[in-house]
Amino acid sequence: MDILVQPLNRVIQAEPGANLLEALLAAQVPMSYSCMSGRCGTCRCRVVDGDVLAGGGIDQRPLDVQDSEVLACQTYVTEPCTIRIPEPDEVVVHPAxxxxxxxxxxxxxxxxxxxxxxxxxxxxxxxxxxxxxxxxxxxxxxxxxxxxxxxxxxxxxxxxxxxxxxxxxxxxxxxxxxxxxxxxxxxGSAYLRRKHAGPILCVAGGTGLAPILSILRGIAAEGLASDIHLYFGVRSPRDIYGSDWLAALQTANPRLNVHVVVASGGDPGQHRCGLVTQAIEEDHPDLTGWRAYLCGSPPMVEAATQLARQRGIAPDHIYADAFYSQGN
Missing domain, CATH: 2.40.30.10 (Translation factors)
Known part of the structure; x- marks a missing residue:
């Protein structure tokens, strides 16, 4: 059975019913993975054409909708298909x-x-x-x-x-x-892509600043030369934190631009007021060629994702983690 792997434009062979991740790895296709159980999301890819069986165990289900995301470790090939893998030159393998x-x-x-x-x-x-x-x-x-x-x-x-x-x-x-x-x-699959040298948009809502700080610290540690625009959205002035960390990162990297955006009760003389998406709209009419890292509440991540796409960022270049409260 043929599997066409994009963007490599390479055809690999697999037996009917084969696990997609195992087939990719057996053919030495560069692929990120970690937990192998469908939890980490690292092996996410797209079914561009053809049918697959997505899910694991009793949750397996036919999937015949083109351009649907699947987890390769939980997907089984049932007929010839076309799979798009993310950035083969940015593979990370951290065994869970x-x-x-x-x-x-x-x-x-x-x-x-x-x-x-x-x-x-x-x-x-x-x-x-x-x-x-x-x-x-x-x-x-x-x-x-x-x-x-x-x-x-x-x-x-x-x-x-x-x-x-x-x-x-x-x-x-x-x-x-x-x-x-x-x-x-x-x-998680919203990790730093180290080989991108173009501009970067980072959007953090509340404690979504934590993974964004990790990304910014990773950029600083490796001396990556990208223009970075961080939009940090909070509910009120008392929710602002991490100012010293951000200032130190700016000192180390003058190409880092930090925008703190306060939703309500803010002082226009000290920071920007409103929503992070409004601030981005005002500053960036065109984001073509950028990469985006988005972390925070689901509504904020969804709105920022939609805006990033509207302004020209390719869907495959938007890396997002939504923070669900889960009642915890």
Whole structure:
């Protein structure tokens, strides 16, 4: 059975019913992957033409809609098809791991955001912008994005406290230095693409600043020469945090432009007021050739994604992680 792999324009062979990721790897097609179980999203690709069976186990379902995204590790080929893989020159492979860690520090960043530092017993390699699953105890598990880099030797997380949230309530009221935490990952496909030398749009809403900081720190660490425009959206002035970190990154990289956008109650003399999408619209009529990293609430990510596409960023060059509260 033929599988045409774009953008390589290469045909590979697979048996009917073969797992798509296994077929790609067996043919030495460069492909990112991590967990192999459909959780991390790293092996995401598109079905351009043909039918596949998407999902795993009892959740398998025929998929015959062209240009549909699938996870290669959870997809099985049933007939000749055309698959589009993302950026074969930007492959990352960080095998998913589960390690024990201990709480090294807990700090207040704002009235409802805490900075949690974990010291892992063994390192977990990840790319800037990825996240992990943290388990603090039975039924106390939630995904959080790292704000730092693999080389830090510790994990940094920014946790917004959700009223009535089970996990965030535990972090606020019971978690203490020295406590054990289980870390699983890495997860996520909105990681830094290091080979892109053109301009970059970063949009962070609230604690969506954490993965964006990781990406900015990764750019600084590798000395990448891109013009970067960060739009950091918050609800009110008291929700602003990370100013010192951003200032230090600007000092290290004069090509980093930081825009703090306050939705309500802001002072126009100190920062911009309104929505991040409005600020981007005002500043950038054309984003053709840019890459975009978007992290925050689902409505913000959806609106920013739509705007990025309207202004010329290719869908494959928009890397987004939406933060769902999950009642936690």
């Amino acid at each position: 791991r589960i390690v024990k860690a201990s709480v090294a520090a807990i700090e207040d960043l704002t009235h409802d955001i805490k900075r949690v530092l974990l010291k892992p017993a063994k390192p977990i390699e990840f790319s800037p912008g990825q996240y992990v699953q943290l388990q603090f105890g039975p039924d106390l598990s939630r995904p959080y994005s790292m704000a730092g880099l693999t080389t830090d030797g510790q994990f940094e997380f920014h946790v917004r406290l959700v009223p009535g949230g089970r996990v965030t309530g535990y972090i606020a009221d019971q978690l203490k230095v020295g406590d054990a935490v289980k870390v699983s990952g890495p997860l």
